[in-house]
Amino acid sequence: KHGLLVRKSHADPDCKKTPRGKRGWKTFHAILKGMILYLQKEEYKPGKPLAEEELKNAISIHHSLATRALDYSKRPNVFYLRTADWRVFLFQAQNSEQMHSWITRINVV
Numbered sequence: 001k002h003g004l005l006v007r008k009s010h011a012d013p014d015c016k017k018t019p020r021g022k023r024g025w026k027t028f029h030a031i032l033k034g035m036i037l038y039l040q041k042e043e044y045k046p047g048k049p050l051a052e053e054e055l056k057n058a059i060s061i062h063h064s065l066a067t068r069a070l071d072y073s074k075r076p077n078v079f080y081l082r083t084a085d086w087r088v089f090l091f092q093a094q095n096s097e098q099m100h101s102w103i104t105r106i107n108v109v
């Protein structure tokens with residue numbers, strides 16, 4: 001699965017709140033492949049190798065949980081992603097259908 005996702009970092013691996021200056025929203029071309037969610041700056045092209053920067057943004061979704069962000073009302077179609085190492089991200093999908101599709105795909109693996 002792939003598509004546009006806008007990401008906001010909410011908590012870092014130490015469980016601490018992501019510091020000011022690093023809490024902004026950023027748009028990525030997201031690709032969910034196996035248990036990895038890759039976040040690329042450029043559009044997905046099959047066969048194109050991933051740059052180091054893009055590998056750094058990759059998130060392991062093994063033992064992670066995606067849930068609708070019902071308590072976040074500043075933007076629509078937002079869900080939380082809590083990872084196994086206790087990072088928390090907010091992701092905004094392009095529409096409600098896409099949001100549900102991402103949540104399902106992330107939670108199924």
Ligand code: I3P
Nearest residue numbers: 008010019020021022023024025072074075
């Ligand atoms: C953040 C940025 C986010 C905002 C966040 C700010 O600043 O303005 O858009 O979240 O507020 O800290 P920076 O880019 O300097 O990190 P919202 O869009 O959800 O308001 P927050 O600290 O209350 O999460």
